[in-house]
Every structure is written in C-alpha cells, then in structure tokens.
Amino acid sequence: MRLLLVEDNVPLADELIASLTRQSYATDWLADGRDADYQGSSEPYDLIVLDLGLPGKPGLEVLRAWRARGLATPVLILTARDSWAERIEGLKAGADDYLTKPFHPEELLLRIQALLRRAHGVANQPLLQVGGLALDEARQRCNKDGEDIDLTAGEFRLLRYFMLHAGQLLSKTQLAEHLYDGETERDSNVIEVHVNRLRGKLGRELIETRRGQGYRFGGTP
Amino acid sequence: MKSIQRSLSLGLASALLLVGLLLVQSSLWLFEAGLRRNLATDLREETEGLLIAVVQGSEGFKLDSSRLNPRYQRAFSGHYFRIELPERSWRSRSLWDAEPAWPTRNGLASDLVDGPQEQRLLAYRAEYRRDGQRIVISVARDYTPILKSFAQVRLGGLGLIGVALLAFLLLQRYAVKLAMRPLERARQQIAQLQQGQRQQLDIQAPIELQPLVDQINRLLAHTDDTLKRSRHALGNLGHALKTPLAVLGSVTQREELTAHPELQKDLCEQLAQIQQRVSRELGRARLAGEVLPGAYFNCQEELAPLFETLKMIHRRDLNLHWKTHPDCRLPWDREDMLELLGNLLDNACKFARSEVLLSIDQTPDGYLIQVEDDGPGIPADRREAVMERGTRLDERAEGHGLGLGIVRDILTAWNGRLSLEQSDLGGLRACIHLPTQQRGRS
Numbered sequence: 182m183r184l185l186l187v188e189d190n191v192p193l194a195d196e197l198i199a200s201l202t203r204q205s206y207a208t209d210w211l212a213d214g215r216d217a218d219y220q221g222s223s224e225p226y227d228l229i230v231l232d233l234g235l236p237g238k239p240g241l242e243v244l245r246a247w248r249a250r251g252l253a254t255p256v257l258i259l260t261a262r263d264s265w266a267e268r269i270e271g272l273k274a275g276a277d278d279y280l281t282k283p284f285h286p287e288e289l290l291l292r293i294q295a296l297l298r299r300a301h302g303v304a305n306q307p308l309l310q311v312g313g314l315a316l317d318e319a320r321q322r323c324n325k326d327g328e329d330i331d332l333t334a335g336e337f338r339l340l341r342y343f344m345l346h347a348g349q350l351l352s353k354t355q356l357a358e359h360l361y362d363g364e365t366e367r368d369s370n371v372i373e374v375h376v377n378r379l380r381g382k383l384g385r386e387l388i389e390t391r392r393g394q395g396y397r398f399g400g401t402p
Numbered sequence: 403m404k405s406i407q408r409s410l411s412l413g414l415a416s417a418l419l420l421v422g423l424l425l426v427q428s429s430l431w432l433f434e435a436g437l438r439r440n441l442a443t444d445l446r447e448e449t450e451g452l453l454i455a456v457v458q459g460s461e462g463f464k465l466d467s468s469r470l471n472p473r474y475q476r477a478f479s480g481h482y483f484r485i486e487l488p489e490r491s492w493r494s495r496s497l498w499d500a501e502p503a504w505p506t507r508n509g510l511a512s513d514l515v516d517g518p519q520e521q522r523l524l525a526y527r528a529e530y531r532r533d534g535q536r537i538v539i540s541v542a543r544d545y546t547p548i549l550k551s552f553a554q555v556r557l558g559g560l561g562l563i564g565v566a567l568l569a570f571l572l573l574q575r576y577a578v579k580l581a582m583r584p585l586e587r588a589r590q591q592i593a594q595l596q597q598g599q600r601q602q603l604d605i606q607a608p609i610e611l612q613p614l615v616d617q618i619n620r621l622l623a624h625t626d627d628t629l630k631r632s633r634h635a636l637g638n639l640g641h642a643l644k645t646p647l648a649v650l651g652s653v654t655q656r657e658e659l660t661a662h663p664e665l666q667k668d669l670c671e672q673l674a675q676i677q678q679r680v681s682r683e684l685g686r687a688r689l690a691g692e693v694l695p696g697a698y699f700n701c702q703e704e705l706a707p708l709f710e711t712l713k714m715i716h717r718r719d720l721n722l723h724w725k726t727h728p729d730c731r732l733p734w735d736r737e738d739m740l741e742l743l744g745n746l747l748d749n750a751c752k753f754a755r756s757e758v759l760l761s762i763d764q765t766p767d768g769y770l771i772q773v774e775d776d777g778p779g780i781p782a783d784r785r786e787a788v789m790e791r792g793t794r795l796d797e798r799a800e801g802h803g804l805g806l807g808i809v810r811d812i813l814t815a816w817n818g819r820l821s822l823e824q825s826d827l828g829g830l831r832a833c834i835h836l837p838t839q840q841r842g843r844s
Contacts, residue, residue, distance in 0.1 A: 193645055260641070261645060269711050282641075283673070
C-alpha cells in the first residue's frame with residue numbers, strides 16, 4: 182500500500198512516517214500544498230493523509246483540485262481544526278475521513294486501515310479475511326486454517342495488497358508502484374521473490390501467475 | 403415610549419387652537435369696535451332728530467310727538483330716549499315703566515346698560531343749548547340681537563377651528579406617516595436582522611437617515627469580519643498548539659518510552675489534559691454567542707451535510723433523520739448551531755442502536771430542539787448526575803464523557819436550557835429550549 186503524507190510539520194511528519202513504515206506502508210512525504218496538488222494526482226497512491234494548514238496552497242483547495250480532476254483516491258484529513266463547521270467543510274470538499282489533532286497514533290493507523298478496506302469494498306472486521314486467509318495487520322501475521330504464519334515486512338506488504346485486490350489481475354509494474362515509495366529502487370525481481378516466498382508459506386494455488394500479464398490472488402475470479 | 407407622531411400632533415394641535423382662538427376673538431373685537439362707532443353716529447343723529455322734536459311752545463318747550471319716530475311709541479321696541487330740561491323731562495313711551503341707568507357723561511356709554519325685558523342697551527348722551535336752555539338728550543337702542551349674533555359668530559368660529567384642527571391633524575398624521583416610512587422600514591428590517599432573516603439593511607433611506615443606515619451596515623460588516631478573523635486566528639492558534647501535541651503524543655508511543663511505563667503514563671495523562679483544555683478553551687472562544695445580529699442557521703441547507711458528516715464519522719448502519727418545518731431558519735450563528743447540534747448528535751450516534759432523530763419545533767417563545775436515540779438511555783435518577791458531570795468535567799479539563807461542555811457554553815450564551823428525558827424511541831432524549839424573546843431586549 183502506497184500512501185502520500187502531506188504535512189508541513191517536520192517532527193510530526195517524521196513520527197508519522199516512522200509509525201506508517203512500521204505498518205509496512207510505503208509512504209511518500211510532501212510539505213508543500215502545490216507539490217501535493219501535482220504529485221497527489223500524478224502518482225498512483227492508495228490513500229492520502231492530508232494536513233489542512235499547508236504552505237503554498239491550503240489543504241482544502243488542494244483536495245478540491247484533486248476531486249475536480251477526478252481523483253478518486255481516499256483522502257484522510259488530518260487537522261487541528263476541530264469545529265463541526267470545519268469538519269463539514271472538509272467532507273464537502275471531498276474528504277473520506279477526518280481526524281483531528283492531536284490524535285493517538287493508533288487511531289490514525291486504524292482509520293487508514295478502515296479507509297483502505299472500505300475503498301476496496303472489504304468489510305471492516307478486526308482481521309482482513311479473504312480466501313481462507315486472515316491477516317492481522319497490527320501484528321503483521323497471517324492465519325491459515327487456525328495456524329499462525331509469520332511474515333516478513335515485504336511479504337506482509339505484498340499479501341495485504343493482494344488481499345485487498347482479491348480476484349484482480351495485477352501487473353508487476355502496478356505492484357511495484359503501489360508497494361514502494363517514490364524513492365525506492367524498483368526491482369521487479371524482488372516482487373517475484375516475495376511472491377514465491379508467499380507461495381511457499383501459504384500454498385502454491387493461492388497466487389496464480391498469468392504469463393506476460395501478472396498475478397492474480399484468490400481462487401474466485 | 404415616546405412617539406414622534408404623538409408629540410408632533412400635540413404641538414400642532416395646541417398651536418392651532420391658540421392661533422384660532424386669538425383670531426376669532428380679536429376679529430370679533432375689531433368688528434364690534436367698528437360697529438359701535440357706526441352705531442354711535444346713528445345714535446347722535448337720533449339725538450339731533452329728537453332735538454328737532456323739542457319745540458318752543460306757549461309755555462316753554464314741549465315735545466312734538468308727531469315728529470317722533472313711531473318706534474319710540476311702541477312699548478319695548480328697543481329704541482328709547484330721555485330728554486332733560488332743567489325744569490322737566492320726557493321719556494319715550496317705549497320705555498314703559500322701566501328706568502335704565504342713563505349715562506352721565508356725553509358721548510357713547512362705555513358699558514352696556516340694563517334695559518327693560520332683559521334687554522342690553524347701547525346708550526348715547528348729547529347736550530345741546532337752545533334759547534339759553536340746556537337740553538340733555540339720551541338715546542338708547544337694544545344691543546341684544548347684536549350680542550346674540552356675535553355669540554353665534556363665535557360659536558361658528560370655534561366650530562370652524564375645530565374642523566380645521568381635525569383636518570390639520572389628519573393631514574399631519576398622513577404627512578408624518580409618509581415621512582416616517584423609511585424609519586418604519588428601518589425598524590422592520592432591524593427586527594428581521596434580529597430574527598436572522600437578513601444580513602444587511604438595504605433601504606433607500608432619506609439623507610437624514612442614510613448615515614445611520616450606513617453606520618449600522620458598517621458595524622454589522624465589522625462584527626462579522628471580526629468574528630471571522632478571530633475564528634481564523636483561533637484556528638491558527640489551535641493548529642500551532644495541537645500539531646506539537648500530536649508530535650508529543652506520538653513520541654510517547656516510542657519504544658524508548660514503552661520501557662518506562664510510569665513515565666509514559668504520566669506524560670500521556672498530562673498531554674491529554676493539555677489537549678482537552680486547549681480544545682475546550684478554543685472551542686469556547688470560537689462561539690459567536692449573541693453578538694451577531696443577522697446570523698441565522700438554515701436547516702435545509704446545513705442539516706444535510708451535517709448528517710452526511712455524522713454518517714461518515716459513525717460508520718455504522720444508523721438510521722439518522724431529522725424533522726423540521728419547511729423553510730426553517732434559526733436565528734443563531736451557523737457555526738455555533740452546527741457545534742451544538744454536532745455534539746448532541748454525535749453523542750446520540752455513539753449510544754444509538756439503530757436510530758437517531760433530530761426534531762426542531764417552534765414554540766411560542768422560541769425553539770425546541772430534540773435529539774433522540776434508541777440506545778440504552780440513562781435512568782431518570784442518574785440524569786441529573788450526568789448533567790452535573792458535564793459541567794464539572796470541563797472544570798477539571800476532562801470533558802470526555804458526553805461532550806456536554808461545549809453544549810453548555812453555547813446554551814449559556816443563548817440563555818438556553820438543556821434537559822434529559824426518556825425518548826419514545828427507547829433511549830435518551832436531549833431537549834434544548836432556546837428562547838428568542840430575550841434577544842434585543844436585554
């Protein structure tokens with residue numbers, strides 16, 4: 182899952198990036214509203230965390246500009262402005278959720294998790310359950326047929342993306358774009374390696390390879 | 403209450419009355435003076451006629467009655483005379499047995515003399531000398547008919563004054579009303595301003611009133627502007643305070659600190675207190691309260707987004723709906739009202755099982771806002787405690803429970819009242835009574 186964090190406060194951004202990375206989200210960080218306006222709609226993000234008080238361009242205007250260009254990425258607003266009038270304003274501009282500062286870091290992670298699931302039409306349960314698998318996102322562990330299976334960060338990252346896109350054909354490029362942030366060297370071999378390891382841990386039939394097209398997770402089409 | 407209309411009417415009426423009375427009285431007086439001068443000439447000629455009637459006979463003077471005007475012969479005809487010679491005198495037959503107080507000085511008597519049969523007489527006395535003898539001739543004529551007609555004229559005059567007065571007052575009333583029309587419009591618009599039905603005065607006022615209207619509009623714009631600016635500044639302040647708080651909150655979750663649970667707990671508690679206090683005080687400072695005339699809350703426009711927001715926040719299968727009369731406009735600041743409803747509905751959504759209902763009704767003295775849910779509710783004997791907790795909580799800067807703190811602040815500013823009841827839906831019903839009457843009067 183690749184996230185864009187738009188936050189101009191450097192210490193807060195550092196903290197957030199650290200905690201998002203711990204949850205195996207690939208996170209890009211921007212501090213200026215104008216950059217966010219451009220990059221938010223040019224890169225394929227799965228979710229955007231947007232602060233409202235931004236230099237360059239106010240967060241609400243950035244959000245409106247994105248929505249006007251037809252960007253459908255879920256946006257979570259992160260702001261110190263907590264009055265109801267401002268919340269309504271934010272949601273009217275096209276936000277999908279609204280979290281007021283200061284917040285509990287756990288709260289932000291839960292909201293991101295819920296928002297991602299909702300965006301992919303998956304019910305919001307404590308565990309992400311698809312195709313006989315249950316993924317515990319907090320502990321980055323997978324459960325199959327009552328048996329806990331430990332995952333590395335890379336495997337977890339890939340499995341989560343597969344589970345949120347169950348039944349869809351995913352190309353390597355798409356996977357690379359959504360699993361790594363803008364600064365990581367993208368190597369499609371890494372994905373192949375992770376896919377093979379997941380197959381080794383969870384069974385071969387789980388991830389189907391379509392030659393020249395990509396991968397498909399889950400038995401159901 | 404002082405009315406311009408009434409004081410103008412009073413002034414005009416008294417001035418008109420005074421002038422009218424003076425006019426009638428003085429014109430009557432002038433007319434009478436002229437009339438008397440004329441009558442004096444007549445009476446002098448009358449005496450001359452009588453002098454001719456006094457003829458020299460064989461035994462001195464005698465009165466030749468054939469030369470007398472017959473009206474002196476008819477009893478109480480209103481024309482009388484008396485001729486005095488040193489040794490004898492004659493009086494007109496018309497006097498019959500009456501003896502008026504004849505004047506003692508020559509010329510027209512200044513006062514009227516009492517005559518027979520209640521007549522009032524105008525008397526004239528002249529002295530002549532004939533053949534060395536002094537002849538004093540006094541004549542008098544009845545003045546009563548003239549007095550009567552004067553009285554009639556005076557009465558007519560008064561009647562005229564009355565009619566004129568009435569006509570003038572009506573005209574003046576009309577003129578004043580015409581002149582006051584802009585004032586009346588301004589009064590109506592100010593009332594609308596108070597009810598939140600308009601944001602500006604927009605009358606074409608006459609030049610005398612235009613500065614007032616301009617000034618009111620300027621003040622309104624200024625108040626609005628100040629409120630916006632202070633809200634913006636508070637937003638910035640909140641941002642500046644809360645972002646570091648968010649950083650600190652995040653720092654407390656670091657692994658280095660997880661090793662010291664005591665320290666972590668203390669830090670978290672203190673941070674939470676700071677956070678609550680800051681939120682509460684900033685929230686309180688944001689309230690417009692009663693300062694803003696022209697503020698209003700349009701239910702149709704505002705409730706739909708509010709309910710959307712609530713649905714988004716509470717991702718549950720809740721049936722949220724509201725009930726208001728169509729075209730419902732509440733005369734309070736939009737942001738304050740959103741804050742009030744938002745907090746109450748948010749609470750209801752937290753506790754509701756499946757349904758939350760907001761209803762806004764007009765009462766004789768204001769509005770009744772009810773927020774109901776079908777949650778577990780609060781037993782009657784504990785409601786008081788919950789309300790008190792709401793107040794005490796914010797003093798202790800905790801205010802987590804029912805989020806009643808900001809609701810209470812808003813209600814205090816609006817003279818409103820909150821009560822908790824049992825809802826027909828099964829849960830709690832929060833009733834807010836908002837009076838509209840106090841506005842503008844206090």
